[in-house]
Amino acid sequence: MKKYFTLFFILSLSLGFAQKRAQIDDQIKIGIEELREFVLIPNDALILDNIDKNIEWLSENFKNRGFQTKIIKTEGAPLFFAELSKNKSAPSLLFYMHFDGQSVDPSKWNQKNPYIIELKEKSGLGWKKIEWSQLKEEVDHEWRLFGRSTSDDKGPIVMFLNAINLLNKNNKEIQFNIKVILDSEEEKSSKPLPKAVEENRELLMADFLIINDGPVHHSNKPTLVFGCRGITTLSITTFGPIKPQHSGHYGNYAPNPGFRLAHLLSSMKDENGKVIIEGYYNGIDIDEATNKILRSVPDDITTIHNNLAIKNPELVGNYYQEALQYPSLNIRGLSSGWTGEKARTIVPDRAVAEIDIRLVMESDGNRLKKLVKDHIAKQGYFIT
Amino acid sequence: MKKYFTLFFILSLSLGFAQKRAQIDDQIKIGIEELREFVLIPNDALILDNIDKNIEWLSENFKNRGFQTKIIKTEGAPLFFAELSKNKSAPSLLFYMHFDGQSVDPSKWNQKNPYIIELKEKSGLGWKKIEWSQLKEEVDHEWRLFGRSTSDDKGPIVMFLNAINLLNKNNKEIQFNIKVILDSEEEKSSKPLPKAVEENRELLMADFLIINDGPVHHSNKPTLVFGCRGITTLSITTFGPIKPQHSGHYGNYAPNPGFRLAHLLSSMKDENGKVIIEGYYNGIDIDEATNKILRSVPDDITTIHNNLAIKNPELVGNYYQEALQYPSLNIRGLSSGWTGEKARTIVPDRAVAEIDIRLVMESDGNRLKKLVKDHIAKQGYFIT
Missing domain, CATH: 3.40.630.10 (Zn peptidases)
Incomplete structure (x- = not known):
């Protein structure tokens, strides 16, 4: 539509x-x-x-x-x-x-x-x-x-x-x-x-x-967007025991790859969704003139939040349009063991996070990927 | 076998x-x-x-x-x-x-x-x-x-x-x-x-x-285990936008449920696998006599680690048998969006962690569950 x-x-x-x-x-x-x-x-x-x-x-x-x-x-x-x-x-x-x-x-x-x-x-x-x-x-x-x-x-x-x-x-x-x-x-x-x-x-x-492809603005007004964020991706796998182990036999002993992944991921972003890897937002400088244009977009925050059914947004930018001027670090997928009906009492052998990084003009995807990889290595992980 | x-x-x-x-x-x-x-x-x-x-x-x-x-x-x-x-x-x-x-x-x-x-x-x-x-x-x-x-x-x-x-x-x-x-x-x-x-x-x-059901000891010696850890389970779901959103349109704005879950989970355990929710290990007291018995089990740590293909274990106990005397907090499953070939560039609508808590004689499953729930509520979450 x-x-x-x-x-x-x-x-x-x-x-x-x-x-x-x-x-x-x-x-x-x-x-x-x-x-x-x-x-x-x-x-x-x-x-x-x-x-x-x-x-x-x-x-x-x-x-x-x-x-x-x-x-x-x-x-x-x-x-x-x-x-x-x-x-x-x-x-x-x-x-x-x-x-x-x-x-x-x-x-x-x-x-x-x-x-x-x-x-x-x-x-x-x-x-x-x-x-x-x-x-x-x-x-x-x-x-x-x-x-x-x-x-x-x-x-x-x-x-x-x-x-x-x-x-x-x-x-x-x-x-x-x-x-x-x-x-x-x-x-x-x-x-x-x-x-x-x-x-x-x-x-x-x-x-x-x-x-000519993209979302309509929630105001239903004709929309011109200048620039589109690009994308690069990363896949992170943490390993536990070589095969899934019975959680009664090895819980508290075999390292849990899910907790390892949780620690790793939470070390990359603060509670407000801002990337805390140093240098991640380098090069992005939104001057007053640009800010003025961005602020003039008639975003109705209440409508956006109601549409998404969220209470608070991430705080990378001070407002929606500004947030889009920064590269993102997004978990698009997580998996480990089984969830729901299929859940089994195991220490899983691995946990996977699929990451996408949305890119803006000032950000170089390879540079950002390297920053993330270096960060992971700094936590003591060996990267293949 | x-x-x-x-x-x-x-x-x-x-x-x-x-x-x-x-x-x-x-x-x-x-x-x-x-x-x-x-x-x-x-x-x-x-x-x-x-x-x-x-x-x-x-x-x-x-x-x-x-x-x-x-x-x-x-x-x-x-x-x-x-x-x-x-x-x-x-x-x-x-x-x-x-x-x-x-x-x-x-x-x-x-x-x-x-x-x-x-x-x-x-x-x-x-x-x-x-x-x-x-x-x-x-x-x-x-x-x-x-x-x-x-x-x-x-x-x-x-x-x-x-x-x-x-x-x-x-x-x-x-x-x-x-x-x-x-x-x-x-x-x-x-x-x-x-x-x-x-x-x-x-x-x-x-x-x-x-x-008469359980694993054989890696030494292949006849095995008598005194006591078995019980189990209770929890399922944690964090929510992002009400429907998955395009990560280009809403990355950096719609809260990512995977990062929320990662922060939540990593706040429960330290990097060594020890639960840091206060009172979690209350009531467990391993006296010298018990310690002596536990230490007498002929566990060959090198064999155990080789079998699991792990370098370092979690450090809940000082050694394997001691670790089993404590309740665990295990992520047996994780899921959010899609991983692998099916990965899509979205901010997922939810992330799920399936938890099992292995119980020992001194631990009350309901008490431990309540501790975890209170901890989650303390991070600002509403629990249904």
């Missing part, structure tokens, strides 16, 4: 807020019908045939808008590229979106087919299906579309195409050289992408990169 | 070390054949029909030795009881063993049928199958028997029966009133047992309880 709003955003940027509402609503109707057609083509990232059928649709619909298109072969599924270039010397904008979706478990959908979009309106705390015929009348901007990839990320592709239509209808000349790269394996971590980008350096060269 | 040795132990106790080796070996041959027959009756604790067929075998074989037998109905599978009482006024010994086994995954066995015992001898680092016909010749005490429940815990039952035979053959009068209770759900935590014991208080009343 989150992408639905972006449509208004792109249209607004293109046409200005004074543009007649009626014209926008007409284009929304066309866009929604086009999205229904596009979503109807299954896009399971794991099925190569799905990807090819989507590329056929994309080729046709980008060509309709005057784009030159190209299929970029990779080590995995092919990527789709399109270019609209009326003025080669103009600055170029490269748009990134993706058309693959996660695999579907139909039993998790309360609609017949996740690829058949349903139109719904708010009803109490849930959503009620409404007839498509209602689309012929006035568009209600509070309606929502439900279907696989409707928001993530086919919606933005269709919005993009319809924004081009609106610009044409209003005889607005595009002042940029427009390039579009559409990913086919975003839901599988985009493994072939980096190599393909290097191999097509010239083709993809641009002055600006715009990624 | 571990129980194999107990046979020699019981025989030795009964007959004295001067007893002719030949007579013991003859009885071992009879015992092994009897064990083959007993193990051949599947004893999956989850299949009630399995349990009934084992009870038939037990009734017949205990009656053969002059025991009076009884089936004790419970809320689960029935228990088996037998009594050999020549002198009601003599002190009574109650033996506990169990005849159920864990469910079998035949693919995990490198023999055709886990219920068909195979006889093996050491071969390099592994074991080599030998013919049963060899049993007719001299018994090699280094042979091993491989089959479901051969050691845990059908072996001790057969050893017990054969020890009775040997006593009779040597006209040794049993100076005790012998009672035997055989559990049918030990591998499922013996849930019906406590109630059944209360309901059969009179029947089971005894001066001593001997449990």
